[in-house]
């Protein structure tokens with residue numbers, strides 16, 4: 270396959286490039302800022318909010334698939350920046366949809382559990398959406414845009430992505446590790462439930478789904494559903510670090526700018542039953558995370 274990856278310098282983007290290369294694909298990496306190295310060579314500059322740039326770059330590489338991992342992903346910064354978030358997360362995807370139609374290729378794009386309100390998780394794909402914040406609302410609008418565009422679509426909702434890769438912004442797993450290694454205490458919420466997802470394992474599953482021609486909306490995340498607090502404790506254990514540095518706190522006492530879904534998490538039945546695909550469980554994914562950290566460092 271020929272695979273164009275947008276957001277290829279980001280965490281999932283880098284893992285997607287690696288997994289597609291390992292699967293024998295020819296890969297074309299793009300990101301907002303060009304130049305950084307990926308396993309498929311230097312990233313080519315492509316701002317997905319520019320319809321003309323998207324059209325030209327996609328036409329010139331002629332992919333079978335566009336995997337869009339580019340997004341405005343800073344959840345708290347999204348509050349009050351509605352216009353920019355919409356521009357990247359919705360208009361950017363509309364530009365990719367147009368380029369995919371023109372080039373006769375398929376688009377895989379990523380959504381999030383933040384399209385749900387966290388009152389009734391773990392969620393199935395068809396459960397009612399009710400985003401609590403700007404980021405989640407932009408992803409729900411993106412889903413609607415993809416579906417109303419028509420044709421076959423592939424939307425994958427995921428959550429709590431973590432992993433190590435060169436030059437990526439800190440994710441929850443890396444942040445916990447950095448604090449533990451620096452002997453810094455941290456407070457972590459006990460009442461936000463979700464499935465921690467190792468980005469490299471997600472990339473493996475996405476490639477399988479593309480190869481099998483999956484269509485529609487899917488939940489793809491790590492197999493185990495735990496609180497953020499329990500995830501951090503499991504991470505401390507996996508790295509042999511002091512779990513007493515992790516202090517429990519309730520979301521209501523933390524004062525984050527954006528509201529979060531509390532009882533979140535996914536059921537993975539569709540992925541497991543229809544495609545017989547099995548995400549890694551928490552302990553196995555933490556083992557792979559350790560290997561990634563040994564290879565790429567912890568970002569400090």
Ligand SMILES: NC(=O)c1ccc[n+]([C@@H]2O[C@H](COP(=O)([O-])OP(=O)(O)OC[C@H]3O[C@@H](n4cnc5c(N)ncnc54)[C@H](OP(=O)(O)O)[C@@H]3O)[C@@H](O)[C@H]2O)c1
Pocket residue numbers: 275276277278279280281282300301302315316317318337338339340341342357361379380381382426427428429430431437438440
């Ligand atoms: N992280 C999570 O926990 C999580 C959970 C659920 C779903 N997701 C979704 O999964 C996908 C991948 O997430 P991630 O954590 O890998 O994100 P990430 O590390 O933040 O990577 C996103 C990449 O997209 C780039 N980008 C931003 N705006 C762009 C634009 N206009 N044009 C081109 N590139 C642009 C970013 O560049 P800059 O760094 O320069 O901005 C970054 O390299 C996203 O769709 C995200 O919403 C993530």
